[in-house]
Amino acid sequence: MTTELASVGLGPFDEDVYRELLTCADATPSALAARLGQPESRVDRACGRLRALGLVVRMSGRRRRYTAVDPESALEALIRERAGELERVRGSALALASLFHAARRQEGAGSTIELLNGPEEQGRWFVRLQHQVREEMMVLDRPPYVLAAVNPVEPVRLDNGVRWRAIYAPEALEIPGAMDEIDELTRRGEQGRVLPGLPLKLAIADRRTALLPLSMELGHAQGLVIRESTLLDALIELFEVYWARATPLGSPADDEAPDHDRELVRLLAAGLTDNAIARQLGMSTRTMRRRTRRLFDQLEATNRFQAGIQAARRGWL
Incomplete structure (x- = not known):
């Protein structure tokens, strides 16, 4: 028996009957039973359940005869229905969590600050926060990572209208594929910036x-969940200070864009390596270095620091 469609409500036997019916234009329960080597009454009940799910229809006539609905549309409808059910479950989970934390606060269980032990617990909490957020996510991002560097939850939340601001340490952009992922997140609505020397991670x-x-050491990592308090207010203020100091990361610039040199000097001043800047600008490292030398000549600078000063004087930063 197959179980690939269990997630949309099909039991193993019903799925077998459905797959058999897909191989022919139409069939009676007795014909399907003969093919499957199963009692006709059992197949007949399965056809009734498939019909209730909208996967098959009964044809006109005195004899019970069924034909399958186009799976692409029929299964898509079931998927949408299940997605709606899961969203309702998520809403119930949030309501239950509110009751849980309210009870802990009443009992004085110290829920304003909760200690997390180990990277796995922190990873689960980070995923939980992303699922719970409804309006705005603020993130300080730097290695090492408890979970994979690629975040599958963020694109979904961005598509749901969540405002997402992320400040990256330059070393986070050095991870293979990181710039491509950030470019995609930017297209979906993320506002990303980079800040050298970012000392901590925060969500x-x-x-x-x-x-x-x-701690930045994954082996014996501990973390805190901090709820509404003066400490949380201070962390929000810290994020805003870092945000004001950080350099914006836009989508890759067009080679012919008139502000291309300004984008280059912003990334140089942000502390990104040559390879990361080249990926951000959509060019080879060799081309990027050639443009950098030309930019230094234009700004009468011999290094990044001098270039940053000269660019600031010209109003580029």
Whole structure:
């Protein structure tokens, strides 16, 4: 028996009957039973359940005869229905969590600050925050990572209208594929910036709950969940200070764009390596270095620091 369609409500036997019916234009329960080597009554009941799910229709006539609905449209309808059910479950989970934390606060269980032990627990909380956020996510991003560097949840939340601001350490952009992922997130709506020397990681959901790792060492990592408090207010203010200091990361610039040199000097001043800048600008490292030398000549600079000063004087930064 097959179980690939269990997620949309099909039991193993019903799926076998459905797959058999897909191989022919139409069939009676007795014909399907003969093919499957099963009692006709059992197949007949399965056809009834498939019909209730909208996967098959009964044809006109006195004899019971069924034909399959186009799976692409029929299964898509079931998927949408299940997605709606899961969203309702998520809403119930949030409501239950509110009851849970309210009870802990009443009992004085110290839920304003919650200690997390180990990277796995922090990873689960980061995923939880992303699922809970409804309006705004604020993230300080730097290696090492508890979870994979690629974040599958963020694109979904961006598509749901969540405002997402992320400040990256330059070393986060050195991970293979990181710039491509950030470009895609930018196209979906993320506002990304880069800040050299970023000292910590942080995630704040809706300015109500924060996740703060206490160590950069994954082996014995501890972290804090911080709910509404003066400490959370301070972390929000810290994020805003870093945001004002960080350099914007836009989508890759067009080679012929008139502000191309300004984008280049912004990335140089942000501390990105040559390879990361080249990927951000959509060019080879060799071309990027050639443009950098030309830019230094234009600004009468011999290094990045001098170039940054000269660019600031010209109003480029």
